[in-house]
Amino acid sequence: MVDKVADLNQRIAERVRDLRSARGLSLEELAGRSGVSRSMISLIERAESSPTAVVLEKLAGGLGVTLSSLFDRPAAVQAGDGPIARRDDQPLWRDPASGYLRRNVSPPGVPQPMQIVEVQFPAGGRVAFDASVRETRVFQQVWVLEGTIEITQDVDRHRLGEGDCLAMRLDRPTMFHNPSRTTTRYVVVIACEPFARQP
Numbered sequence: 525m526v527d528k529v530a531d532l533n534q535r536i537a538e539r540v541r542d543l544r545s546a547r548g549l550s551l552e553e554l555a556g557r558s559g560v561s562r563s564m565i566s567l568i569e570r571a572e573s574s575p576t577a578v579v580l581e582k583l584a585g586g587l588g589v590t591l592s593s594l595f596d597r598p599a600a601v602q603a604g605d606g607p608i609a610r611r612d613d614q615p616l617w618r619d620p621a622s623g624y625l626r627r628n629v630s631p632p633g634v635p636q637p638m639q640i641v642e643v644q645f646p647a648g649g650r651v652a653f654d655a656s657v658r659e660t661r662v663f664q665q666v667w668v669l670e671g672t673i674e675i676t677q678d679v680d681r682h683r684l685g686e687g688d689c690l691a692m693r694l695d696r697p698t699m700f701h702n703p704s705r706t707t708t709r710y711v712v713v714i715a716c717e718p719f720a721r722q723p
Contacts, residue, residue, distance in 0.1 A: 532595065532617055536580070537571035539594050543587045544569075558586025559654070576621040577651055585656020590714055592639045596632040607634050622649045624700075629711075638715040645673060645700065645708045652699040660716045662694040671708030674701045684710075 544554050544565075555562040560582050567573035568583070575583075577591070584591045595615040609631040618625045622645075629640040666675060667689040675682050675690060676699045682690050683703075692698070702708045 532615060533574055534571045535597060535615070536575070536594055537569050538598050539596060540565070540583060540587070541569045542598060543589060543594075547587065549587075554583070554586050557657075558582045560586070574620045577619040577624070577626075578621065578653060581653050582656060585658050588659040590639060590662060590716065592628050592630070592641055592714060595628050607631055619651065622646070622651045624649055624651060637717070638713060641712045641714065643710050643712060645671075645702045645710070647702055647705045647707060650699065650701045653694075653697065655694070655696050655698075658694075660718050663715045663717070664692055664694060665713045666690045666692070666710055667713070668708065668710045671706055671710075672702065672704045673708045673710060674703055675699070676701070 544551075549557070551562045551565050554560075554565055558565075560579055564573065564575070564579065565583070568575050568579075580594055581591050584594055595617060609629060615628045616625065617627075624646060625644040627642040629642055630636075630638070666673070666684065668684045668686055670686055672686075673684050675684065675692070677692060677696045684690055
């Protein structure tokens with residue numbers, strides 16, 4: 525498991541570096557856009573840090589991508605991928621802060637506007653995301669397979685049980701909390717829509 529974590533940290537490092545370079549952003553500029561310090565971004569790009577989900581979400585917002593895309597392999601490697609993501613090839617990542625486990629289910633090299641993620645959220649776990657400023661609208665639907673999850677956006681709180689599905693947009697601070705004594709498992713479907721450009 526340690527080797528897999530190191531490999532995934534290296535993949536995240538390459539993705540952040542490649543995405544930043546492709547957008548022509550310096551470390552300082554990405555720090556300004558994301559709210560993540562220049563020193564932390566540098567550590568992440570050198571695979572010398574195991575960033576939390578909250579930090580990665582901020583970086584994703586600053587880079588104009590979804591959190592899930594930070595786990596993709598470099599574009600040059602993705603080019604050979606087909607339309608199937610075999611379970612053994614799907615990146616599995618644990619948030620070092622909350623302990624939640626996420627699996628990127630979708631094939632990474634397929635140009636589609638949606639992604640699927642499976643999450644196992646530990647009992648009592650909690651993660652709070654800020655609202656990131658993005659160049660695209662990001663929508664999510666959370667479908668609970670087992671257990672209970674509470675999702676709060678600003679003052680709106682939703683308690684979801686097995687089989688429930690919540691549709692939301694990632695434009696407000698959002699908190700996920702498992703209030704139960706057992707692990708909750710749910711699926712997140714993420715879709716993006718570019719903002720209309722102003723004339």
